[in-house]
Each structure stands twice: as structure tokens, then as C-alpha cells.
Amino acid sequence: MEIKERIEQLTEDMIKDLGDLVKHPSKRGDALPGKPFGEGPAAALAEALRIADGMGFKTKNLDNYCGYAEIGEGKDIIGLVAHLDVVPEGDGWDTDPYTLTRKGDVLYGRGVSDDKGGSIASLYTLKLIQEMNIPLNKRIRVLLGCNEETGSKCMAHYNEVEEPITIGFTPDGSFPGIYGEKGMMNMSCFSKNTKILSMEGGFVSNAVCHHCMTKVPANAVDEAKLNDALAKTPLAGFTITREGDALVIDAQGVSAHASTPLLGVNAASFTMQALAEAGMEDDFVDYYNEHIGTTCDGAGYNLKLQDDYGELTLNNGIVRMTDGAIECTIDIRVPVTYNEEQLRELVADRLEDEKGKTVINAIGKPLFFPKDSPMVKALQDAYVKVTGDTESPILVIGGGTYAKSIPGIIAFGCEFPGVDNHIHDANERLEIRELKLQVEIYTEAVKNLLAL
Numbered sequence: 468m469e470i471k472e473r474i475e476q477l478t479e480d481m482i483k484d485l486g487d488l489v490k491h492p493s494k495r496g497d498a499l500p501g502k503p504f505g506e507g508p509a510a511a512l513a514e515a516l517r518i519a520d521g522m523g524f525k526t527k528n529l530d531n532y533c534g535y536a537e538i539g540e541g542k543d544i545i546g547l548v549a550h551l552d553v554v555p556e557g558d559g560w561d562t563d564p565y566t567l568t569r570k571g572d573v574l575y576g577r578g579v580s581d582d583k584g585g586s587i588a589s590l591y592t593l594k595l596i597q598e599m600n601i602p603l604n605k606r607i608r609v610l611l612g613c614n615e616e617t618g619s620k621c622m623a624h625y626n627e628v629e630e631p632i633t634i635g636f637t638p639d640g641s642f643p644g645i646y647g648e649k650g651m652m653n654m655s656c657f658s659k660n661t662k663i664l665s666m667e668g669g670f671v672s673n674a675v676c677h678h679c680m681t682k683v684p685a686n687a688v689d690e691a692k693l694n695d696a697l698a699k700t701p702l703a704g705f706t707i708t709r710e711g712d713a714l715v716i717d718a719q720g721v722s723a724h725a726s727t728p729l730l731g732v733n734a735a736s737f738t739m740q741a742l743a744e745a746g747m748e749d750d751f752v753d754y755y756n757e758h759i760g761t762t763c764d765g766a767g768y769n770l771k772l773q774d775d776y777g778e779l780t781l782n783n784g785i786v787r788m789t790d791g792a793i794e795c796t797i798d799i800r801v802p803v804t805y806n807e808e809q810l811r812e813l814v815a816d817r818l819e820d821e822k823g824k825t826v827i828n829a830i831g832k833p834l835f836f837p838k839d840s841p842m843v844k845a846l847q848d849a850y851v852k853v854t855g856d857t858e859s860p861i862l863v864i865g866g867g868t869y870a871k872s873i874p875g876i877i878a879f880g881c882e883f884p885g886v887d888n889h890i891h892d893a894n895e896r897l898e899i900r901e902l903k904l905q906v907e908i909y910t911e912a913v914k915n916l917l918a919l
């Protein structure tokens with residue numbers, strides 16, 4: 468029987484099983500004995516393993532961190548790495564987020580795409596491969612994690628207690644696939660001496676600081692010049708208010724993800740730039756402008772780097788003043804071909820001077836498989852065979868996907884190019900047509916990986 472035809476027959480079962488996963492609100496809860504992420508994720512895992520048992524797969528629950536379903540024989544393992552935890556539902560839903568709701572060809576519910584949809588697509592891929600009765604020279608394992616959204620401790624546990632995955636993918640990104648994910652470098656920068664009286668901006672380190680309140684002594688700047696300098700910036704808005712002997716600058720920027728900082732407008736960075744232009748002589752204003760600035764390219768830390776797959780980006784997300792000292796978070800996304808040693812060497816003599824200090828908190832490895840590597844080609848061929856789409860480019864991204872939490876794999880689907888499944892948002896959706904295509908692409912992909 469043709470794969471398409473068999474998927475057609477199984478569609479109602481897939482939707483029913485997806486509904487059984489969606490009904491468990493598997494957002495992170497308080498840890499319970501034997502349930503490290505609380506009740507919800509453990510219940511979703513039990514349900515998914517029940518579905519997998521029903522299909523006749525070998526299953527295992529790894530201490531409610533994650534579980535897996537497996538078929539086949541052999542030393543090597545092809546991994547399909549999906550997750551069952553979800554982000555909180557939030558407001559604005561037109562339907563109950565934890566009841567799979569079907570309207571025409573569209574399914575609604577928290578997790579229908581991210582990543583309970585990916586989990587169901589993976590399990591049905593296993594079923595189709597099993598039904599083909601082809602000799603399996605490798606094991607094929609669907610991993611079902613319970614903590615992707617809040618730290619991927621599920622896969623850290625897997626890596627500790629289980630055999631490594633040889634090759635494979637996670638259905639937790641986008642088609643036609645992501646063969647590179649930039650490295651991460653997190654730093655904090657601190658003032659030594661500053662006349663700034665208070666400064667507070669941003670909420671998270673991985674987004675552009677979109678709003679910042681700064682208080683400076685009125686006699687430290689020329690107010691008219693400050694007004695002119697702020698007016699020249701791309702800030703969405705600003706006000707300068709007098710408070711006794713101080714000026715309070717309220718700067719409104721534009722938010723954006725830290726991996727694409729130039730899509731936003733950094734309220735803190737443009738405030739600092741304007742303060743300097745308004746004549747403020749201050750160690751930390753100088754240090755900030757020399758090291759962070761408004762260019763988002765890392766030049767101030769000697770990190771203006773680029774390779775064939777992209778350029779380095781730098782983002783200041785949070786600014787806070789505590790006990791008279793300002794601290795700024797710095798989130799850097801590093802081109803995929805640079806390693807930790809090179810970064811440390813480049814930045815070494817730019818970290819500290821008499822005006823300020825920066826410390827490196829962590830440097831995370833990039834993920835990169837050459838475009839023409841056998842695994843990437845196997846996945847691409849499957850995508851093109853099923854969709855006929857030869858136009859959409861496979862991607863290198865600045866963000867990180869689940870693929871980074873387990874060696875050997877890349878993100879491959881399950882979101883299609885140009886489609887918005889409203890992941891992490893109200894009214895998360897998935898078209899039934901997309902679910903069927905996912906299973907078909909993944910089945911072809913696993914066939915290709917088996918042939919390697």
C-alpha cells in the first residue's frame with residue numbers, strides 16, 4: 468500500500484491520539500517524588516507510552532524525565548526527538564486550550580503543533596516503518612521529553628542514563644530543516660564609577676531591552692542637547708522629566724528576539740548614546756558605548772565576526788542598578804564555525820578597564836552539520852520528495868532548538884515554511900493536512916536514514 472493511502476486510513480486515529488495528549492495540561496509544575504516536572508508532564512508521558520504500547524513498540528519510561536518507544540535491531544539508533552511538555556496556555560483562546568477542537572481541517576489546542584503534534588507524527592512514523600516489514604538494520608527510537616520548554620533537563624537525563632542517538636532529528640523546529648544553530652555566549656557587564664542615579668530596563672536577557680528608565684543628575688547633561696539627541700534616535704518614544712535635581716529619561720524602544728537584535732530598538736543603548744551626545748562625562752556611559760553601543764555586532768568586544776553561515780549578534784536585554792552599581796546582561800549569538808577558545812582569546816583584553824568590567828558567564832557550543840553531510844541530505848531529499856518544494860532554503864539560525872540538547876541530530880519540521888502555527892500563543896493550531904504531510908516526510912526521512 469502507498470504511504471499516502473495508509474496515512475489517510477490512520478488520520479482519525481492520529482487525531483484521537485493527539486487529543487489524548489492535548490488533554491493533559493503538561494506545563495511544568497512543582498517537582499513531586501518521582502515526577503521531576505510535576506503531575507502534568509508525567510501524565511502526558513504515561514499517555515504517550517500507552518499509545519506506543521498499543522502500537523506494539525518497546526517502551527521505557529526514564530524516571531518521568533522522558534521516555535521512548537523503539538523498533539528495530541542493531542547498534543545504531545535513529546532518533547526522533549519530540550517533547551510532551553507545553554508552555555502555559557496564556558490568555559486569548561477561542562476554545563479550551565486543553566481540549567483538542569476541530570474546526571473544518573484545523574485542529575486547535577495547546578501543543579497541537581509544539582510538540583505533541585511532533586510527538587504523534589513521530590509515533591505514527593514508527594508505526595508506518597514497522598508495517599513496511601523492511602529489514603531494520605538500525606533501531607529507531609522516538610524520544611518523548613518532558614522538559615524542553617524550561618531547560619531540557621529531560622535530555623540531560625537521557626544523555627546520562629541511556630545509549631546515545633547515532634543520527635536523527637527533532638520535529639521541534641521548522642522545515643526544510645536547520646543544519647546550523649549559532650553558539651551562545653552570555654556575559655554580564657558592570658559599572659565601576661557612575662553618576663547615573665538609577666537605571667532599569669528590560670525583563671529577559673534573550674530579548675532586546677524595549678523599555679528603560681534612567682535617572683541622572685540634571686547638572687550632568689545639557690537638557691536641550693539630550694532632547695535633540697534622543698529625538699534623532701530610532702526610539703519609539705521618550706520623555707524627559709525633572710525630579711528635583713535629577714532628570715528622568717523614559718525611553719521606549721522596540722522588542723525583538725536576542726538572536727535578531729537589529730529588528731528591535733534597544734532603549735538602554737540609545738539612552739546611553741544620547742547621554743554621551745548631551746555631554747555627560749561618565750565612566751560607565753563611556754564603557755557602555757565603547758563596548759555594547761548600538762550596533763549589535765560585538766565590535767566593542769573585538770567580536771565582530773562572520774562566517775559563510777552568518778554573523779555574530781550581541782544584545783543587551785536587562786539593565787539594573789543595585790547598590791549604586793549597574794549590571795547589564797549580554798546575550799551573544801556566535802557564528803557556527805567559531806569555538807570557545809577563539810572567543811576567549813579575542814575578547815580577553817577588552818573585558819575590563821578602569822571604567823567598567825565584563826565577565827563571561829557561559830559559552831555554549833554551536834550545532835553544525837555541513838549541508839552536504841549524509842544526514843542533512845537524507846532529510847532534505849525526503850522533504851523535497853514529498854512536498855516538491857525546492858525553493859525554501861535549509862536554515863542556520865541564531866536561536867537554539869531541542870537539537871542542541873542531544874548530540875547527533877538537527878531540527879527538521881514540524882512547522883512548514885510560511886506557516887504560523889501560533890506556537891506558544893493563544894489558539895495554537897495545526898491543519899490536518901500538515902499532520903499527514905509531516906508523517907509522510909518523516910517516514911521517507913527514516914527510510915533514507917536507514918539506508919545510510
Ligand SMILES: [Zn+2]
Nearest residue numbers: 581582615639
Ligand atoms: Zn517545542
